[in-house]
Amino acid sequence: MNILNLVRENIKSLKPYSSARDEYKDATSDDMIFLDANENPFENGVNRYPDPQQNSVKDLLSEIKKVDKKNILLGNGSDEVLDLIFRAFCEPKEDNIITLPPTYGMYSVLANINNIENKTVLLTEDFQPKVEQIFEKVDKNSKILFLCSPNNPSGNSFSTNKVEELLKKFNGLVVIDEAYIDFSEEKSWLERLEEFPNLIITQTLSKAYGLAGIRLGVCYASEEIIAILNNIKPPYNVNELTQQKAIERLQKVEEVQQEIIEIKAERNQLLESLKEIDFINTIYPTDCNFVLVKVDDATKRYNQLIKKGIVIRNRTTQPLCENTLRFTVGTSLENERLLQALKEI
Structure with a gap:
């Protein structure tokens, strides 16, 4: 070419x-x-x-x-x-x-x-x-x-x-x-x-x-x-x-690699814990530092999480993504707060 x-x-x-x-x-x-x-x-x-x-x-x-x-x-x-x-x-x-x-x-x-x-x-x-x-x-x-x-x-x-x-x-x-x-x-x-x-x-x-x-x-x-x-x-x-x-x-490649390891470990834990949320219908496989899930009503759940002080991404307007939410993998404490909020709503 x-x-x-x-x-x-x-x-x-x-x-x-x-x-x-x-x-x-x-x-x-x-x-x-x-x-x-x-x-x-x-x-x-x-x-x-x-x-x-x-x-x-x-x-x-x-x-x-x-x-x-x-x-x-x-x-x-x-x-x-x-x-x-x-x-x-x-x-x-x-x-x-x-x-x-x-x-x-x-x-x-x-x-x-x-x-x-x-x-x-x-x-x-x-x-x-x-x-x-x-x-x-x-x-x-x-x-x-x-x-x-x-x-x-x-x-x-x-x-x-x-x-x-x-x-x-x-x-x-x-x-x-x-x-x-x-x-x-x-x-x-x-x-x-x-x-x-x-x-x-x-x-x-x-x-x-x-x-x-x-x-x-x-x-x-x-x-x-x-x-x-x-x-x-x-x-x-x-x-x-x-x-x-x-x-x-x-110049801190080892530090970066350690953070990646921790994020991936938190991601794996989050994937497991999300299985316990009854209004999540599908958890999509991920190679990223985020997780996409399909829920019963994405806009409703997004607004509920906002009221609890947690900002995620509502992807329901995207093709093939109706009623989906995207969760970025945070720190251990942030992920625990997300899961607690999901259980409460």
Whole structure:
């Protein structure tokens, strides 16, 4: 596959903005006086522009994920990464994407913002892709297929065989959103990144790494795709404070892994305890840090829990999710309060 054939014509000829720190990269040198970027010269820790390529963060991610730096792009949250993909590869009013509801809602929002048609193919009743139906929707202008695995809001991972078939047969980009992969027993598709030139994997530091507040999203793809996205990203899209906090957290991998173990243990306990709630009809399998359940009346139960000071997510308006509620796995104390409230209502 020639990735350049998928790129918008105006993006192919785009000359990217060259920032001061792109032109002179050794911004950490103590021997240099920097009078090139019109910064305030008085040192306060953030008076200088941040590294536009976030090299220190990428060094750590490269080591942790066993992926070369040239295959990594960072964004102001995964949403910016996804938006960059739209803007690089989808021609407004002409191209289309394919999404598989119920899924992460930002795919359709970004399609609307970028004036791109969103073709939808519902998942099966057990939340797996319908491969044959997907290809019935594909046409010559189908640029991107979005797969959220583990899936939000259902919580399950997609069949490896189905995903592999889609990767091999789809003549566009396949974006696998792995925001929740750290909580799954399934292997990340990062291990097979080099097999598929059309594969893009997005991850985040918002979930397992506990950094939702700093908004840092990660994109893994071929060097060719990363270069295209780098050409159109804002020059300083990830601020200095975000980079510092990410570095601090990525240097504590053992601590993060321990938190993941605890969350998974709490999840397993929650799954067992929810079986005792009589108005819960179905507890769906999950590879995430949340649990989706089907109840008798989702809106009623949601409002009852709100009155008891517990905020969950009512997913009943989503396809295949009528009368479902989504519980994030909290601390042991938070989960006990949730279960107690469920028993009382």
